[in-house]
Amino acid sequence: MNLSVYTKEFGANLRLAYPVILGMIGHNLMGLVDNIMVGRIGATELAAVSLGNSFVFIAIAIGIGFSTAITPMVAQSNAAKDEVNVRATFHHGLLLCTVLGLCLFGVVSFAKPLMGLMHQPKEVIDLASPYIDLVAFSLVPMVIFQGYKQFADGMSLTKYAMHAVIVSNIVHIGFNYxxxxxxxxxxxMGIIGAAIGTILSRILMVVHIHISLSRNAQVKKYFSNFSFSEIKSSVLKKILALGLPSSMQMLFEVALFDAAIWLSGSINETSQAANQIALSLASLTFMFAMGLSVTAMVRVGNQKGLRDYRQLRIVARSIFLLAIAIEIVFALVFVVFNNILPHLFLNMGDTAQLASNVEVIKIASMLLIVAAVFQLVDGIQVVVLGSLRGLQDVKIPTVITFIAYWVIGFPISFYLGLHTELKAVGIWIGLLAGLTAxxxxxxxxxxxxxxxxxxxQDEEDRLALANA
Known part of the structure; x- marks a missing residue:
């Protein structure tokens, strides 16, 4: 089969993906803006926000991963024109996301003592602790927003989440500043102000997407007459059966990157700050692959609902190729500008911090070279994972991600980072190994x-012809 069979799908993929990508970038920009603005105060403050967000990002990963169960279920039901299942998935999914958001807020709030057990610098912990107290609350509106977003994505209405995130980012930047x-x-208020800005912007996201979707002619019928009497354990169990393994997949990957933050902090403060710079930039470009992963969930889910498995594979492979092409471009950007990009995060005019900042930039520039290489494999693994979620296959991929990240990746990061001269670079080599696997x-x-x-399918068609 020639390449044009796949490339002709690029247009449809991008039309669905670009609002998701912009929305994902907007989500990531909240953390990036915090890092840039706080980084200009000092490297210690940047390390504190990095450490605090490492707890919150794990919880966000669980929330996002769980909510992805909604998208393929809605996409499949929508393709089959089953409005009853679309409504049930939306209402049950939103309820579960609300409960999960509250639970995650509580867990993160009580997890702060773990910072002391991770041998992080005391001055960093002192700054990170009150930051976590506040920013953890933003998990509640964040996960509720994901419930709305995944429903809209499943209905191929990907622009609504993008608009909500753009508006919230404008508010976030203003309040942060x-x-x-x-x-x-x-x-x-320093880094406390950054936490408050995050809370306000995420509440606005929920309000915006609810109002926007409830006014849409295609889906406003799903916003009326909600009643707890409609809640059925069978639907809750189905969403949980898909959502919990999906949340574990996200948890395993994000926890690996958080472990890189903690390992870097065990080396020294400059390594931790450099790690956060490289991770912020790599996370930003990763949002393009994440957007394509959602596209894979929607389009694969649609084809599954139509039972057209040959076209399903063509669509999925076209998304894989598109992700590879995009990630090659970002890899080249990281290689060419590896010595320039870290300057965005630090105030080089601060003479008191000059020596520390120079060391941070030196380490970050080396990490970006490694990040350039794993852009490719990171992009591939997330779009393939999205396709598997579209097929509603989650259990085996959960085992695969655990083995790849924690049996292969983390031990390499631990050994090379703490027991060789590679230090922070060695940690990122371990990340690369896990993502490749x-x-x-x-x-x-x-x-x-x-x-x-x-x-x-071929066997069913053959039997149908034989019985005709």
């Missing part, structure tokens, strides 16, 4: 399942 630095009537084994799983589905 005012509250961190003390502008006009606002007090100077995940990409390979997840694709093998996808190829096996689609071959099986096509074979079964």
């Amino acid at each position: 005012a509250l961190i630095n003390g502008i006009w009537i606002f007090p100077k 995940a990409a390979i084994f997840l694709y093998i799983r996808f190829n096996y399942l689609t071959n099986k589905l096509i074979k079964n």
Whole structure:
């Protein structure tokens, strides 16, 4: 089969993906803006926000991963024109996301003592602790927003979440600038101001997407007459059966990157700050692959609902190729500008911090070279994982991601980072190893399942012709 069979799908993929990508970038920009604004205060403050967000990001990963169960279920039901199942999935999914958001808020709030057990610098812990107290609350509106977003994505209405995130980012930047630095009537609050800005912007996201979707002609019928009497344990169990393994997949990956933050902190403060710079930039470009992963969930889910498995595989592979092409571009950017990009995060005019900042930039520039390489495998593994979620295959991929990240990746990061001269670079080599293993084994799983589905479909067609 020639390449044009796949490339002709690029247009449809991008039309669905670009609002998701912009929305994902907007989500990531909240953390990036915090890092840039706080980084200009000092490297210690940047390390504190990095450490605090490492707890929150784990919880966000669980929330996002769980909510992804909603998208393929809605996409499949929508393709089959089953409005009853669309409504049930939306209402049950939103309820579960609300409960999960509250639970995650509580867990993160009580997890702060773990910072002391991780041998992090005391001055960093002292700053990070009150930051976590506040920013943890933003998990509640964040996960509720994901419930709305995944429903809208499943209905192929990907622009609504993008609009909500854009508006919230504008508010976030404004409040951050005012509250961190003390502008006009606002007090100077440093990193606490960044946390408050995050809370306000995420509440606005929920309000915006609810109002926007409830006014949409296609889906406003799903916003009326909600009643707890409609809640059924069978639907809750189905969403939980898909959502919990999906949340574990996200947890395993994000926890690996958080472990890189903690390992870097065990080396020294400059390594931790450098790690956060490289991770912020890599996370930003990763949002393009995440957007394509959602596209894979929606389009694969649609084809599953239509029972067209040959087209399903063509669509999925076209998304894989598109992700590879995009990640190659970002890899080149990281290689060419590896010495320039870290300057965005630090105030080089601060003579008191000059020596420390120079060391941070030196380490971060080396980490970006490694990040350039794993852009490719990171992009591949996440879009293949999205396709598997579209097939509603989550249990085996959960095992695969655990083995790849924690049996292969983390031990390499631990040994090379703490027991060799590679230090922070060695930590990132371990990340690369884990992502590479995940990409390979997840694709093998996808190829096996689609071959099986096509074979079964061919057998059904043959029997139907024989009985005609």
